[in-house]
Amino acid sequence: MIRVQGLTVAYGAVKALVDVSFEARTSAITAVLGANGAGKTTLLRTISGLKTPVAGSITHDETELTAMKTEDIARMGIAHVPEGRGVIGEFTVEENLRLGALTAKLNAKQSLENQYERFPILGERRRQHADQLSGGERQILSMARALIANPSVLLLDEPSLGLAPLITAQIMATIKDLCASDDLTVILVEQNASSALRIADHAVVLNVGHVVANDVASVVAEDENLRQYYLGMVS
Amino acid sequence: MDIFLTSRIASDVLGGVTNGVIYGLVALSLVLVWRSTGILNFAQGAMPMMATYVGMIAFGHFFGYWICVVIAILVGFLIGAGTERVLVRPLYGKPEINPVVVMVGFLTVLEAVAAAIWSSTPRSLTTPFSPIDFHLGGKPFALSAFSLYQIVTAIVVMVAVAVLFRFTNLGLQLRASALAPEVSRLLGVRVNRMLTLGWTLSTGVGTITAILVSSNFFTGLTPQVMDGIFAFGFIAAAVGGLDSPVGSIVAGVVIGIILQFVGDYVNSNAIILVALFILIVSLMARPNGVFSVVKARRV
Amino acid sequence: MNRGLSSRRVITTVAAVAAVALSFIVTPSSRDGVALAVLATLTVIGGSVLLSSDLRRAHPVVTRAATSTMAVSVSLVATFFFSSTTNFNLATGAAMAVTLVGLSFLTGVSGQVSLGNGAFMGVGAFAMAIWSNHHSTTPIVVTLLISIVAGALVGLLLGLPATRLRGPYLAGMTLAFAVAFPAILTYFNSWTGGDGGLQLPNAATPPHWLRALYVHGTTSLTSGTLWLTDITLVATGVAFFFMANLFTSRVGRAMRLVRDNEVAAELVGVNLNRARVLAFVVSSSYAALGGALWTFLNNSVTPATYSFALSIVILSVIVIGGIGTIPGALIGGLVYAYSTNVINWITNQTGLNPQGNFASQLNGIIFGGLLIVTMMLAPRGVAGVYYTFRHRRASPGGDVKSPSEETYAEA
Known part of the structure; x- marks a missing residue:
């Protein structure tokens, strides 16, 4: 709360x-x-x-x-998904997600798989640079990046x-x-x-x-x- | 084969690579700082010079070469981190000329202090490697145990930096802090720490470079030993792209080879003239570096 | 308005007292001290009278011309009373001030900085010497102009690629140029005379028009080396007059707009690239003039003078004086002229061994340290501190210009 x-x-x-x-x-x-x-x-x-x-x-x-x-x-x-989505365009989808998972001290591989399961589109594009994604995909990526650390506040x-x-x-x-x-x-x-x-x-x-x-x-x-x-x- | 290896062209290429990896290393250390903090560190030669004096000369009385090298690198880390914390941190967000002026001031102070303590007389560092060229079929060819040591060390450093940035979580955070500091903080990355680390690493790379340069039998260690090397390193970084670590290393090696030919076939005083010419032409043609993929930051 | 005037009077008095005190400290013989004191007081009072009148607002160019003429003529009179050492120091500082005001202009209007102005001084210095050795009959004014053109051309060559880029490219490239300059001189040693440098052919003979000017009465001006000092001072006055106009001209204003807001500048139709290159060319031309004046003063030129260290000293003294301002260049020139005396004084006072390592490096430690401290605490140097102080004192009164506007407007 x-x-x-x-x-x-x-x-x-x-x-x-x-x-x-x-x-x-x-x-x-x-x-x-x-x-x-x-x-x-x-x-x-x-x-x-x-x-x-x-x-x-x-x-x-x-x-x-x-x-x-x-x-x-x-x-x-407390995960903040900023306006304009804030994905790092020079990073691949997977690098963006890894960055999100860093601080949570979780099993990185497992949490990545969880997100790919939840958002299959990200799994398909994991090796692509984030600036090649569409607007909606980028929004999904930035939400997934926030969620991967299991936040209590979004x-x-x-x-x-x-x-x-x-x-x-x-x-x-x-x-x-x-x-x-x-x-x-x-x-x-x-x-x-x-x-x-x-x-x-x-x-x-x-x-x-x-x-x-x-x-x-x-x-x-x-x-x-x-x-x-x-x-x-x-x- | 032997005839080719001992030919004038092959000697120039080998000599060029030996010098070029040094320019590449300086360029790499400039790029590390530029990418993380947007500052061109004009003391990038002087800070490692100081670390080399402390490690190799001050501790040289007590320890052998390799222990001194380790001490020098550690001192380099300390100088890098301390400089970022004390001198550079108040400069973020200030007009462009403030960091330039402060780092030039720091360069001046470091060179003067080093000369005050250790005098300007060149000091030779005793290396475990001979500077005498290998012989093939009775003829010398332009590679010595020392130049091999220099090339191998440079490659090891470059690969280590690449692995750190590409494949580790620390590297991921370092890159993220440089590209998008605010987003990185929102994801819990300690951006300030990463900036300090960027300077620490860069000065470490610089210190290894300075040790190689001053271990050279013909140069020795002087307070100004890195001035000229810095100029070549900057030219390599600008030609290869200040944003591009790979580009700046490649540019360093290529420039090293070209300049070796110039020195051999023209005149050693023409070397820096040609280097300036390369810089002018390449900035005209590709303002953001020959190898840069980043969109042009032109005005 | 009254408050503004009275605060100006206070400042004038303080400045005059400080100038008198300073002149006694820096001059070795007491006769020079008196003369310098007279000069300093006259300049401060005269300048204050001129600047406070409404004339300044109505006819800025006339005011600047009058200010320059007054300053130069007071200095010329003063040179009669000074020892030749003091005259030489003043002229050396004046030529340095010309270099400094060029660098000040570059930074003030474009926000970029050059680390190679020592090398550009060298370009002018050698251009002067080389031309005189091949055409010994060319009038001095023409030779100085040729040196300026040489500086401008080299500046254009380096400035064209570097000034188009944001970031520290210009600083880096000029640093590379400064480091390379000694090797470049050696490369062209058939022209530059190698390590020994060059002598001027017609050593210390005043031109006939100058002698004609003094055909009646005093001969002291044309005897000895006094005329060298005085021509340098006149050239400095002219250079500063043009620079004062350039700072406030349409071009100067447009370029400050470039520095502060690129989009706005583009909207009013300023060609950004051209503005930046122009600022850099002006700065290298001024440096070349400064170097040419040094060659003229010394009757010779040596490559060792124009090392990388000189470029750093130039940056140091302009930052201490106040980079981006015109008075900062004058203060910087004075600091340069007397820095050796001050450092020797410190060495004596602290009982350091003058031949020791530490004493020989004191120069670098002090200048480098001052660069850092000034940039951290007062980025506009002495001139900036003065303006801030004055601005604060004057601000309750009526019309107050923005501090930056004032900084550039006053010569």
Whole structure:
């Protein structure tokens, strides 16, 4: 479980997040929604330690994360799949996966096989360089790379960005399955509110750094005001 | 066969390879630092020079050649790691000229300190290998026990670096930190440690190079011993591609052979002139190195 | 506005006092000390008066011309009172300042740095000597221009491939050039005279037009070596005048844009490659002029002067003075001229054996150390520290330019 309390983050004089509080429960998907510039990516970057907050706290179970280094947060089992997918194009598919498995001190061969079983397309392309993959394949690769270390928390930044609706639906289904089977805490940042709300248990809506809604996903999905003003969904 | 091996052309090729592997090693050490931290280390000759003085001269009174070599390499590791931590770390993200100026300053200080302690008089290192050329059918051909030692050592170092980077988890992390530092940190790679390690390895490779250069009977060890070698090494790295370890090694060997012919058939003062010419022409034709596969970082 | 003016007065006074104190420390005989003090005070006060007026904003070129003329004429008067040692030191430093201001321009406008300006000085120095030996009747001004062209051509050859690339290629290539330069001189030894170098043919004879200028009255200028110093100072003044204009010209502004923001520069239609190559050619031409002036001052040139070590000293003194600024080049030139005295003084004070290893390496340790420390703590050197101080003092008042703008605008 991730608990965010009173989080304020600033870039110079500009505040990207103001007094943000919410909880992301274990075995549940928490969607963070909002328009461009609402502070969604900043939120994930602050959780994984790439950005230091001005005030507030972030705890994972009982551990305070805000004073920790990115590397140590990652080693605790908090996996962040960054926006734009972040696969290393010069590496082969297998090298990308090996890099993900490094810190987990697992049997590398076995965990690689597990991922190839889960995502057969990666097994077929294991010797190819990642920059030869399609957008959807790269998204799958970066998720597999995050999952290979058996994380307890998965932070997903815009997994549907730039993908065809069909592939988006597949990826969302995969996320849903993972969450149900692996005791995973998922924080899913999305601009594509409808597809995220379809699988999310809980939803937080951000608007220019402020929390404007924090409720069960179905409630958020039915709130006409939220839909119209913050989520860009026309009924 | 014997006649060919003792011919002028074969001697030049062998002599060229012997020098060329040195240029290749310097180029390799430059590439290691450039790839991991985006800095062209102008003290890449002076740091190993210092390690060689400490290992081979200061400890030379107490131990034999091979123990001194090990000590020198360890000192080289220390100098590399310490430099990255103290001098280089504050320079990341600063304008391009800051690291250049600081490393040139460091080069100056190291050379002056070495000369202050050990004077500028060349020191000869006693090697277990003879610099006298082998004979074939009564005629000398341009290979001695020492040059064989130099070539074999260089190949071993190059292969070791390749194996480390290609096939080990440590190498994977080193490469990942250089290519995508932020993503690597998100995957739990200790990127800062990898940067330090990059400098450590590079100075280690440099120290082996400096020991080979100064073990040469004809050069000896002086504080400035690496200045010229650094220039050739940089030319090899720039021609082969600062991003490309293999390219820079190949370029080093090829340039070594070409320059040996120039020195033999033209004049030894023309060597560096031709080297500069090769650099100018190759940068005009392939700005990112003849062997570079990375997309051109042209303006 | 008042606050700005009063702070300027304070700074002027402090600078004048510092200049007087410094001149007593660095000059060996007391008569020179007095003269140098007069010179320093006049320059600081005069400069301050000129720079504070509205004239500067309305007619920048006129102001720069006036400033250069004033500085040069005050120095010329002063040379009459100085010992020949001091004059020689000043002229050597002035020629060095010409080299430095070229390097300052390169870094200031393009963000790149050259490690080979010692070798480019050598190009100018040998071009001057070789031309004079073949055409001894060429007027000195023409010979200096020929040396500048020689520097420009070699600069173009190296600059064309290297400046097109981002990263440290230019620095690396110029370093290779500096390391190679002695071997290049030896390779062309039928021209360059090998290890012994070259002598100028018409040693220390002032040109007839200079003698004609002083036909009435004093002959002291044309006797001895004073005229060498004075011609060097005039050339330095002219070089600085052009550079001050270049820094603030449309081209200079465009190039700073290149340094700070490439995309913006491309949008306003600046040809990036050409701008970078141009900056490098300007820098190597200035270095060549500096070297030619050295040959002229010494009546001879030796290859040993233009070793790799000189390039490093050049980089050191400009970084200490303030790389990217014009005043930094003047400070650097002064530091260069008196560095030997200062280092000897340190050797004496610390009781080191002057013939010992350590004393002979003190130069490298101090310059190298200062390079590192300056870059870490104050990357803009002495000039940068001064600007920051002034900017902080002046900022509550009305119109304040951005510090970088100010850095380039003042000569």
